[in-house]
Amino acid sequence: MTAGHPAACDVAVIGAGMAGLCAADVLRDAGLSVVVVDKARGVGGRMATRRLGAAVIDHGAQFFTVRGEPFGAVVTAAREHGAVIPWCTGFARAAAVDQPAAPADDGHLRHRGATGMTDLPKWLAERLGRAQAVIRTNARVTAIAATAEGVRLPLDGGDEIVARGCVVTPPVPQTLDLFAAGGLMGPASGRIDGDAHRLLASVAYDPCFALMLVLDQPSRVPAPGGVQCAAGPIAWLADNQQKGISPVPALTVHASGEFSRARFDDPPDDVMQALRTAAAPWIGAATVVEQSLQRWKFALPITVLEVPFVAATTSPPIVCCGDAFAGPKVEGAASSGMAAGRWIAGALGGA
Ligand SMILES: Cc1cc2nc3c(=O)[nH]c(=O)nc-3n(C[C@H](O)[C@H](O)[C@H](O)COP(=O)(O)OP(=O)(O)OC[C@H]3O[C@@H](n4cnc5c(N)ncnc54)[C@H](O)[C@@H]3O)c2cc1C
Incomplete structure (x- = not known):
């Protein structure tokens, strides 16, 4: 992938922790092309x-x-x-x-x-690789932007990913920073639903x-x-x-x-x-x-939302998930990721 020629896929997943990998698993099962990006050297996030x-x-x-x-x-x-x-x-x-x-x-x-x-996230990542999902580590997303072409994710170093939908799994305060950097928040944009923003802003x-x-x-x-x-x-x-x-x-x-x-x-x-x-x-x-x-x-x-995910925008579909949604810990993160994956697959007409 070179700067100026963004990589295109159905769904970009930000984060290769349990939520992101489990979301990607569901999306691949639905027949969608998936790119998972993580800023860390390896997969797993807080399973380290x-x-x-x-x-x-x-x-x-x-x-x-x-x-x-x-x-x-x-x-x-x-x-x-x-x-x-x-x-x-x-x-x-x-x-x-x-x-x-x-x-x-x-x-x-x-x-x-x-x-x-x-071991569990590594095993999931290997299974995803065999199913033709792309997993990129050492790849930090610097903003989440919504355009007529879909979701645009600039990466550190100049690459960019363009996707029809996006699953966002970093801790919620970091996610809000990415939305702000992509111009999705603030009075001028109004792209993120007010209720969704209130819910996300309450997570600590x-x-x-x-x-x-x-x-x-x-x-x-x-x-x-x-x-x-x-x-x-x-x-x-x-x-x-x-x-x-x-x-x-x-x-x-x-x-x-x-x-x-x-x-x-x-x-x-x-x-x-x-x-x-x-x-x-x-x-x-x-x-x-x-x-x-x-x-x-x-x-x-320390605040866990009582919903399995929050849809930040519907067009293009951008969904936030992870352990702050419907249950902290590893199982909560995995379940939230799977629920978010099913929602995006439905929104994009996956199998
Ligand atoms: C010290 C500690 C102890 C814990 N003990 C337990 C326990 O015993 N049992 C239990 O069930 N749970 C435990 N947990 C909680 C558990 O680890 C988490 O609930 C779960 O792993 C969260 O998964 P996640 O996918 O939601 O988030 P994460 O694992 O945090 O994954 C998010 C990923 O997003 C990536 N990311 C963030 N920003 C960007 C960006 N801009 N660009 C690209 N990638 C990005 C991160 O690198 C990370 O890999 C513990 C957590 C900690 C920190």
């Missing part, structure tokens, strides 16, 4: 796994549950192909990070990626610090490898070795929403020190041999 030294660490979503179809069908297929495996039916719970953790088993299955949480997220620690000996996190803390600076700790994805002991420490909001702009070294001190009971006698801090700005929606 990385290496740190010899360790493998999930630093975004830690596990997922399945409560309904059609996400259940996706997970069943992914399990059959070895991308997803069951982890457990509950984690230890502590009243606070420095309190003892009691085992908690509610009988409800938690799943994980076989080698890390990115908590940030989250994810501290990753590689240890020289096993941690004190109890089986099956996770502790949920009800209060204090830490909300969750996981031992990635016990989880079964890291060859060496390595912790993921997620700060609480309150801590992450209050300390979001603090120097990273200060934040790491504060979280390491709070996590000391679970680090135990181990020495930290490597550490890294990830700052998720839009980690978890």
Whole structure:
């Protein structure tokens, strides 16, 4: 694709997280041509796994549950192909990070990626590739504009995509920025329906610090490898070795929403020190041999809209979806993406 010669397709999907990939899956099934673009180096969005030294660490979503179809069908297929495996039916719970953790088993299955949480989105992306969908990573959309030809998406670097419809999955505040940059908002344009704009503008997220620690000996996190803390600076700790994805002991420490909001702009070294001190009971006698801090700005929606997607415009059809719609978390994002895909397929007359 060269600047001045935009790539054309039926539907452009912005974001290769669970919502975008699941929307693309539905659109390909409907016989539409699909291009998925993501600004990141790989697919998965907040389902994120990385290496740190010899360790493998999930630093975004830690596990997922399945409560309904059609996400259940996706997970069943992914399990059959070895991308997803069951982890457990509950984690230890502590009243606070420095309190003892009691085992908690509610009988409800938690799943994980076989080698890390990115396995499910990677598997979906490979399946989409085999179905002739195009997936472009390292491709940041800089604006969403609506013209007589359809939706125009300029990319960083000068390329452009033109599509008959568009599925938009970035966190909602970032989506509104893309609409503004494309001239879809504001009194002069009036392209976005007022009710849709009000709904989208009401969505807010908590940030989250994810501290990753590689240890020289096993941690004190109890089986099956996770502790949920009800209060204090830490909300969750996981031992990635016990989880079964890291060859060496390595912790993921997620700060609480309150801590992450209050300390979001603090120097990273200060934040790491504060979280390491709070996590000391679970680090135990181990020495930290490597550490890294990830700052998720839009980690978890704290307002969730009670609709599976929001149609921002109908001509051309542009639909917003993701985990802020009809259910946060991985399953909510996937279900929202599928619902948005079905809506666009209907609007464009897909099979
Ligand atoms: C720290 C943390 C812990 C979590 N723990 C859990 C958990 O244990 N269980 C659970 O079920 N859920 C958990 N979640 C939530 C879960 O990860 C999300 O609900 C889900 O992954 C969201 O998927 P999505 O597709 O809606 O959004 P995302 O995964 O955020 O995907 C959006 C994509 O859009 C891309 N994008 C954004 N802007 C642009 C642009 N301008 N151009 C191109 N691409 C763009 C991004 O790179 C991203 O890949 C957690 C999240 C975090 C951050």
